[in-house]
Amino acid sequence: MSQRDIGYHRHMARWQPDARGRLEAAAFELFRERGFEQTTVADIAARAGLDKRTFYRLFGDKREALFSGSERVEEALVKVVAETDAAPFEAVVAAFRQMAAEIFADRRELVRMRQSIIESSPELQERELRKTGALLAAVTAALRAKGFDETTAILATESGGTVFRVAYARWVSPDSDASLADLIAEVATELSAITSSSPGRR
Amino acid sequence: MSQRDIGYHRHMARWQPDARGRLEAAAFELFRERGFEQTTVADIAARAGLDKRTFYRLFGDKREALFSGSERVEEALVKVVAETDAAPFEAVVAAFRQMAAEIFADRRELVRMRQSIIESSPELQERELRKTGALLAAVTAALRAKGFDETTAILATESGGTVFRVAYARWVSPDSDASLADLIAEVATELSAITSSSPGRR
DNA sequence: CCGAGCGATGTCACGTGGCGACATCACGAG
DNA sequence: CTCGTGATGTCGCCACGTGACATCGCTCGG
Numbered sequence: 263m264s265q266r267d268i269g270y271h272r273h274m275a276r277w278q279p280d281a282r283g284r285l286e287a288a289a290f291e292l293f294r295e296r297g298f299e300q301t302t303v304a305d306i307a308a309r310a311g312l313d314k315r316t317f318y319r320l321f322g323d324k325r326e327a328l329f330s331g332s333e334r335v336e337e338a339l340v341k342v343v344a345e346t347d348a349a350p351f352e353a354v355v356a357a358f359r360q361m362a363a364e365i366f367a368d369r370r371e372l373v374r375m376r377q378s379i380i381e382s383s384p385e386l387q388e389r390e391l392r393k394t395g396a397l398l399a400a401v402t403a404a405l406r407a408k409g410f411d412e413t414t415a416i417l418a419t420e421s422g423g424t425v426f427r428v429a430y431a432r433w434v435s436p437d438s439d440a441s442l443a444d445l446i447a448e449v450a451t452e453l454s455a456i457t458s459s460s461p462g463r464r
Numbered sequence: 465m466s467q468r469d470i471g472y473h474r475h476m477a478r479w480q481p482d483a484r485g486r487l488e489a490a491a492f493e494l495f496r497e498r499g500f501e502q503t504t505v506a507d508i509a510a511r512a513g514l515d516k517r518t519f520y521r522l523f524g525d526k527r528e529a530l531f532s533g534s535e536r537v538e539e540a541l542v543k544v545v546a547e548t549d550a551a552p553f554e555a556v557v558a559a560f561r562q563m564a565a566e567i568f569a570d571r572r573e574l575v576r577m578r579q580s581i582i583e584s585s586p587e588l589q590e591r592e593l594r595k596t597g598a599l600l601a602a603v604t605a606a607l608r609a610k611g612f613d614e615t616t617a618i619l620a621t622e623s624g625g626t627v628f629r630v631a632y633a634r635w636v637s638p639d640s641d642a643s644l645a646d647l648i649a650e651v652a653t654e655l656s657a658i659t660s661s662s663p664g665r666r
Numbered sequence: 667c668c669g670a671g672c673g674a675t676g677t678c679a680c681g682t683g684g685c686g687a688c689a690t691c692a693c694g695a696g
Numbered sequence: 697c698t699c700g701t702g703a704t705g706t707c708g709c710c711a712c713g714t715g716a717c718a719t720c721g722c723t724c725g726g
Contacts, residue, residue: 281703281704302681302682302683303682303683303684304682312704312705313704313705313706314683314684314705315684315685315704315705315706316703316704316705318683318684318685319703319704322684323683323684324683324684349658350658351658351659384594387594388590388591388593388594389590391590391593391594391597392586392589392590392593395589395593413630413651413654414654414658416630417626417630417651417654417655417658418658420626420629420630421623421626421655421658421659424619424622424623424626427622428615428618428619428622449615449619452615452616452619453619453623453659454659454660456551456552456553456616456619456620456623457553457623457655457656457659457660458656458659458660483674483675504710504711504712505711505712505713506711514675514676515675515676515677516676516712516713517675517676517677517713517714518674518675518676520712520713520714521674521675524713525712525713526711526712526713
């Protein structure tokens with residue numbers, strides 16, 4: 263048939279290439295069409311020409327099909343933090359700006375669709391929190407590896423994460439056209455202003 | 465019989481009082497004995513002398529049995545934020561300190577047990593993240609109601625939340641005996657130091 | 667004193683998530 | 697050609713979570 267130089271399939275579709283990618287794509291489509299909860303794992307597998315069981319061999323979870331980019335994000339973040347020799351908070355902010363430019367910048371519309379899926383399901387929101395938590399833990403570890411003490415590393419990481427989340431929310435919102443990196447820089451200075459006031463107890 | 469002025473039960477146990485509390489207690493015990501995933505909802509209900517279906521009428525979820533205190537925490541937090549007239553970040557920190565004194569102070573051992581359960585299960589960790597997220601959203605709303613703009617409210621809230629999480633982690637750790645309120649104050653000043661540095665780009 | 671109404675519970679059945687065990691297929695090496 | 701290997705399909709299972717319906721025991725009006 264008109265199959266390229268890729269896998270083989272006779273009766274149905276056995277050993278087509280990139281099963282993972284096809285499942286991710288199928289999941290993404292179905293989540294948008296019917297919503298996350300209305301989509302069955304069997305549905306996803308069927309659209310990808312595979313079986314439910316195969317899905318679970320490639321993803322730990324139904325939710326995981328939506329969160330496959332996180333390894334790359336983590337790598338990018340850790341790389342910058344490890345290579346930058348600035349104060350911890352500044353290093354984390356720089357890492358987020360760099361990562362935003364590398365990975366998010368030219369996928370704005372895709373990211374918006376993905377985010378709208380996530381916001382439609384509490385289960386997916388939970389999973390996103392867990393994923394970003396893991397990301398931040400990796401950043402904290404990278405900071406610790408540079409000699410900073412635990413508390414400093416955590417506080418810098420969490421603050422940087424807060425900055426990113428706020429900037430990201432703005433960037434994703436439909437009425438924004440600034441670049442994510444710029445938004446991050448803006449929010450970072452706003453944060454500094456807020457947390458550095460005098461002991462103003464009345 | 466020797467039943468007090470409380471409910472009735474004939475064949476088994478129909479209409480005993482405080483079904484919710486009994487289910488929470490049963491869940492807590494079983495999670496400690498067998499672990500969260502090894503415990504079945506039917507097990508919990510059985511230990512409480514109830515049926516699986518009743519559990520689901522009182523809790524949305526198997527996980528929810530562990531997270532029932534959050535309404536009280538939210539109330540306490542919002543109350544202080546609404547009544548305090550300090551800068552936003554300081555107000556949030558004050559709210560956490562007050563809440564810690566009111567609710568956590570005299571339950572340290574209980575909190576430690578609960579936390580060890582949560583840390584043993586990714587599912588429970590996800591749920592905890594979601595719960596604290598909801599808490600923080602309420603605090604943000606309270607700040608907004610006082611006239612602060614959205615970004616300021618979010619940044620102050622998230623920063624306060626970060627401070628609390630770090631202080632809480634220290635307080636729960638077995639080798640600490642300082643009060644939670646004091647730890648929060650300490651961490652808050654550490655955070656101010658970290659996020660307020662000069663634009664130190666090399 | 668009794669029957670109607672009611673609220674909390676139990677019972678049953680079902681779809682789905684997720685997983686272990688085993689069968690099956692296509693390939694590549696010998 | 698045969699055999700092994702890795703990716704897949706098939707089957708069966710248990711637990712989660714929910715809708716529909718039955719039941720219990722109280723409370724209140726008659």
